[in-house]
Amino acid sequence: MIALLVIGYSGFYLCRSHFSVAKPLLLETVPGLDKAALGLIASVGTLLYALGKFIHGPLADKWGGKPLFLYGLFGAIAFTLLFGLGGPPLFMLAWSANRFVQSAGWGGMVRIVSQWSTPQKYGLAMAVVSLSYLFGDFLSRLLLGYWVGLGATWSQLFVWSAMGLGLIAIPVVWLLRERPEGAEMVPATAPIQSGTASGGGSIFARPDFWMVCFLSFCFTLLRETFNEWTPTYLNEAAGLAKAAAGQASSIFPLFGGLSVLAVGAFSDRIARETNPMRRLAVVPYGLGLTAVLLGILGQVPGLNPAVTVGLVGLIGFCLIGPYSLLAGATSLDFGGSQKAASAAGLIDGVGYIGGILSGCAVGSLAQNLGWAMSLSGLGVMCAVVALGTGLLLKHQARKFG
Numbered sequence: 136m137i138a139l140l141v142i143g144y145s146g147f148y149l150c151r152s153h154f155s156v157a158k159p160l161l162l163e164t165v166p167g168l169d170k171a172a173l174g175l176i177a178s179v180g181t182l183l184y185a186l187g188k189f190i191h192g193p194l195a196d197k198w199g200g201k202p203l204f205l206y207g208l209f210g211a212i213a214f215t216l217l218f219g220l221g222g223p224p225l226f227m228l229a230w231s232a233n234r235f236v237q238s239a240g241w242g243g244m245v246r247i248v249s250q251w252s253t254p255q256k257y258g259l260a261m262a263v264v265s266l267s268y269l270f271g272d273f274l275s276r277l278l279l280g281y282w283v284g285l286g287a288t289w290s291q292l293f294v295w296s297a298m299g300l301g302l303i304a305i306p307v308v309w310l311l312r313e314r315p316e317g318a319e320m321v322p323a324t325a326p327i328q329s330g331t332a333s334g335g336g337s338i339f340a341r342p343d344f345w346m347v348c349f350l351s352f353c354f355t356l357l358r359e360t361f362n363e364w365t366p367t368y369l370n371e372a373a374g375l376a377k378a379a380a381g382q383a384s385s386i387f388p389l390f391g392g393l394s395v396l397a398v399g400a401f402s403d404r405i406a407r408e409t410n411p412m413r414r415l416a417v418v419p420y421g422l423g424l425t426a427v428l429l430g431i432l433g434q435v436p437g438l439n440p441a442v443t444v445g446l447v448g449l450i451g452f453c454l455i456g457p458y459s460l461l462a463g464a465t466s467l468d469f470g471g472s473q474k475a476a477s478a479a480g481l482i483d484g485v486g487y488i489g490g491i492l493s494g495c496a497v498g499s500l501a502q503n504l505g506w507a508m509s510l511s512g513l514g515v516m517c518a519v520v521a522l523g524t525g526l527l528l529k530h531q532a533r534k535f536g
Contacts, residue, residue, distance in 0.1 A: 136251050137263055139311055140244050143208065144264070145271025146303035147240050149279075149296040150211040152272050154218075154230060155363050156279040156381040159370050160289040163377075165223055170367065174498020176227050177363050178491045180234040185487035187238025192480015195239070200246030200476065201313045203239040208304055210236025212297045219293025241268075241462065241483060242476040249467060249475035250314035258406065258414065261463030262399020269392035269455060272362070273385045280381030343412045344478075346527060347465055350418060351486030353520050354458040357425070357513060359493035361387050364501070365447060372506045373440040386448035391455025398456030402464055412531045414460050414468065419528065421457040422521035425450055429514030433507045462486065 154177070161168055195203040211233055218229035244264060252260040278299075282292055365384035369375045375383060402414040428450045432443065462483040470478030500509040 136247065136312060137260065139307060140204075140247060140264055141267040141270075143204065143303060143307040143311070144240055144244055144267035145274065146300045146307075147208065147211055147237055148268065148271035148275040149299045149303075150215040150233065151237060152275040152362070153215070153279055153292050153296045155384070156276060156283065156366055157289040157292050158363075158367050159377040159380065160283065160292075162367075164289065168223075170498045170502045171495070174363075174494040174496075174502075176230055177494030177498070178496075179227060179494075180230045181359060181487050181490045181494055183231045184234040184238045185484045185491065187235045188242065188480045188484030188487060190480075191239035192242040192476045192478075192484070195242040195246040195476035195480075196474055199313050200243040200250075201311055203243030203476075204247070204311070205243075205304075205308065207237050207240035207243065208300065208307065210239075212300050212304070215293050215297040215300070219290045219297070222290075238483075238487075242480045245463070245466060245479040246476040247311075247313060249470075249472040252467075254467070254471075256403065257467040258399040258401075258403035258460070258464040259396075261467065262395050262459060265395045265399070265459040265463055266392050269388040269395060272388035273392065276366075276385035276388075277382055280378050280383075280385070283381050284378035341469070343531065344469055346412070346524075347415070347461055347469075348482055348485040350415070350520070350524065351461045351482045352489035353422075353516065354454065354461060354489075355483075355486030356489035356492050357454055357517070358458055359487075359490035360497050360513065361447065361450070363493050364497060368501075368506055369440075369444065369447075373438075373443040375440055375444075383444045384447075386444055387451035388455070389451070390448040391451035391458075394452045394456030395459045398460065399464065402460055406464075406468070412465075412528060414465055415457065415524070416528060418457045418460075419521045419525035421453045422517045422524065424453040426514045426517035426521060428453065429510050429517060433509070433511035433514060 158173055161173065162170070191203055191207075214229050214233035214236065217225055218233065221229055244267075245261075248260055248264055275296075279292055279296070282295060287295070361384075365387055366377075366380045369380035369383050370377055373380075398417055401417070405416060406414050428446055432438070432446055438446075462479045466479035466482055467475050470476070497509055497513075500512070
């Protein structure tokens with residue numbers, strides 16, 4: 136089931152990464168579009184994605200993970216076709232609707248994992264599942280970049296992506312199961328628990344839960360910035376051709392995937408039932424290193440294109456492993472098997488409110504001030520959050536162990 140979820144959710148990215156890879160083509164061929172306009176479309180889509188997280192997480196706990204997962208999958212196919220065939224008048228509607236329905240996929244998947252895993256293996260289970268959005272993004276960008284190299288138009292990219300996800304949907308619909316055979320569903324009316332902690336209680340009353348939400352805000356802003364703009368950045372700042380930039384952007388999720396497995400397994404070893412935040416001990420280090428790497432990209436002129444691509448990969452390695460814990464294993468710690476999708480929806484939803492800024496704000500900064508200032512500003516944010524998180528985790532360790 137875990138492998139099937141990884142395959143299915145990886146397919147979601149054929150119908151998500153296409154917008155990022157297609158941006159250089161859209162800028163070149165669609166009159167009236169610039170980076171600020173594309174950033175606005177991306178931000179509205181991210182807003183709908185965040186809203187969908189708040190809605191679909193509780194629904195997955197109420198109705199089950201499989202129905203929500205399939206709803207997101209087939210909705211992504213439909214609205215990707217609308218984007219590709221509808222043309223510029225429907226860009227905003229198609230992309231926003233696509234993002235809204237896709238927001239159901241993660242909550243549905245977390246719900247299913249909560250039925251097939253145990254608290255002692257939450258970190259590793261969610262690390263494997265998280266490979267879906269990393270290696271799915273990686274492989275999708277390679278394939279999309281290859282299609283661009285063949286001369287595909289932006290419209291063809293969207294239509295072919297929908298067809299690809301349609302093929303992936305066949306085994307998912309046929310084989311995916313909500314829970315092990317004979318197992319009863321955990322009652323959806325049970326209150327949200329603080330994971331395996333003995334105290335229980337609503338997560339809304341826990342300051343550490345809201346700290347996780349704040350971290351999700353910052354991490355998602357960074358991740359979505361690289362998801363949305365890496366092909367454009369490598370095309371404009373590093374001088375790579377459009378097809379090469381699309382394929383080279385795959386290094387970010389590839390290196391991120393390598394770190395996810397290591398961080399997930401490590402977090403199982405250091406987690407404590409009384410302190411769900413203990414899993415996040417790697418966060419300050421990841422953010423601190425990301426700040427340094429962003430500073431190099433933003434402030435060191437004349438970098439070789441290969442070095443630039445390598446730095447993007449290293450940022451993915453430092454960033455994505457810690458990020459994967461937030462709406463993954465940490466959500467399961469707080470929500471347990473009863474409300475895992477609800478906890479993940481809240482954490483991810485707050486995160487994607489931050490992700491809204493990756494479109495309009497970063498796009499406008501890049502348009503008006505250039506890439507150097509944009510990346511440097513993100514680096515400063517990373518450094519400040521790393522320091523604050525380190526101090527909080529130190530306090531939590533003294534309090535809970």
